[in-house]
Amino acid sequence: MTRTAALLGILGILPAAGAGCATEDAAPDAAGTYPHAVVTFVTHSSPGGGSDVFLRAMASRLGPRMGVDFVVENVTGGGGARAMSRVANAPPDGSIFYAATPSFIFTSLLSRPANTYADLDPIVNVFLDQEVVYTRAESPFETLGDVIRKARSGAGRWGAASPGSLERQALERLARAADVEAAIISHDGGGDLILNVLNGTLDIGVGEAQEIRGQLDTRRLRLLAVFSAARLPGLPAVPTVAESGYEVVVTKFRGLTGPPGTPPDIVRAWEHAVRDLLADPEYREVYSGAMLSAAYMPRAEFSVFLEAFATDTETFLRESGVID
């Protein structure tokens, strides 16, 4: 997990660095109205990890807009359990937030820590990260259908980066939708997974598109499908998994949650700030380059989304016998 996170994050640092000069002259439309001069973002990822970079990139642009100094605090360990408990027990005054990704739901369900996702207030969602299915350039598979046909003979070998992850779940769901049995192998991080796809140990791997950008550019890996609901603007030639005939859609969200009881005016300030930020054309260029899709969801919508996500995941984990 750590290596995937690091790799991911690092790819995301690119926008952070590019942001440096652009923020200087951004118009501070709401500057000074936020009740705190310093706001803490808590993340479970280590410096340079996925959420860490997401937060730092966003903070460098939101800072001048909101007139707030942002501090990113890396509370690592326990698959996010320590970070969750740090925020769940903090004062709900808008001075501290937690960067939520699917892993906070997975950890809550798998490990049952003292504070779970249910102890945090959804604030606003920012992005969706797209999961893609890839294979090595010289593999015999031209479509996802070819991969499934091989799995039907009982010899499918599919890979995901880590055990309790959305990618793993995506593959399990795909196998179920196609009614095949495939060996689904999880790894210690994205690096191992990519190597095992490159050396032919695995038929396919699943991960975020930005993780394999280098291999795609040099044509060592090919994309077979995306797990999104519709084709991606950046990858118009790649079909969705659903188009390939298997009704599986998987969404990796990146949003903010806060301590329970965060007041409505604070939530509103964040809804406005994030909505405006995502519309900024310069920022849009940066995040679409990193294959992130803007997915602004205000609190009401985000709560429903998270609730559904958690129920889905729980049902899935229960059905596959991982939890009881």
Next chain:
Amino acid sequence: MMEAVVDGLGMLVTTPIALAAGGGVAWGILGGALPGISPSISMALLLPFTYGMEPHSAIVLLAATYVGAEYGGSIPAILIHTPGTNAAAATLLDGYPMKLQGRGGEALGISLYSGVIGGFIGLLVLMVLTRPLADLALRFTPMSYFALGVLGLGVIASLAGPSLLKGLAAVLLGLMVATVGSDPVSGVPRFTFGQPDLLDGVAPILVMVGLFAVSELFLQASREVWNRASSASARIRWPGARMRRRLLKPQLIGSAVGTVEGVIPGAGGTIAAFLSYNEARRWSRAPEEFGRGSPEGIAAPETANNAVAATALVPLLSFGIPGSNSAAVLLGGFLVHGLLPGPQLFDENADAVVGLYTGLFVANLSLLVIGGAALPVCLWLVNRPRPILMAFIYALILSGIYSINGSLFDLGLTLAAGMAGVVLRVLGFPLLPAVLGVVLGSLVESNYRRSLLLSGGAHSIFLEDPAAVVLLSIAALLVSGSVIARIRSGSKQEHA
């Protein structure tokens, strides 16, 4: 290639690369020497500062930090029985006995000298053999990783100390500790007792620092050694001509092992250090000195882990896949400046690659200079009166461990490992196999289970993978060789 090197040397004059290399090394030594601050954390701490830097200097700064940190870990290993990094644990086996014999300055000199040699050899290999070595990295399947882990555990057969049985008991203890945390296949928590701090497992560095350093402090406090005056001079001693000849063989072994292990993503410096230590002992003319202060026992692992620092860049430069956490941070350094490591880097940004090579070259040179300047200070520090020194070491260890995650739980774990270390040492169990068990446990377990998932449960899959067959055969040879040697020397002693 020659032309590129000349160009590279030219860059030294025109850009502040030399400054970056020197600064990175100094920072790396400091981070490496602090227990708990790993090479990758030292690098990650610097990463934000490189955003505004010129790309070549930024990359050199990070790579130099890596070089410095891999070396820095050996300083506390030799002086205070505390491995500053995972890979330095093997250095402690002979470094600390040398320090106790008043030869601390000599031990530090040997470790620095060997580290620099390992760094240069690794760099040479990186420059000349990146492409063929990349093919080797690509051959590593889960089956091969399992075999590699078994090979690492095989070292125990010869390093278990006087009793093989006690050695096996210790390795089992280590393997048991390695099973704590999330299951590598299902993600379900195992043996965590509802404690969220245990979900990520027990970090090997906590166990190492506890078993080696804390137990040493506990035992020292209860022994006469407390009062023994430290008369060693605060001067670093470079190996003389005869010693340099003697160190040639272990250094050769260290560079060979380090080169290969570095290239394999995820294998890393720790396995390299232990394997090369073991081989250096096997091929040494004075194997009985090992564990009692053999200079060769310092040279081999130190050459190996510094060679790893260079060759770990092979998978990064050839596929853009970081082979270690440190390489992952370096990848960040590349991407921040719009450079995408991978085969295309050599064509599109050859100057960045040459800049990196040059930077590593200068970093190894500065390691010699900066290391040489820093060591007398460290020696002076450890020659302070015992009570002050002991307090200082406790503070150093505990603050280092605390700074990893800011977790009091980690501190408790380290102290508990220290208590366990005292018990093991008093009962005559060797510590090394326990540490190897913790380090290699998850590598062996997760790849074993992955392999069986791939084969649908058939063990024959290990025999179908060429790299696994080679590694398992070597492991079988090493273990049977050690066991036979053990039986022979045992019967010799009976006759004597």
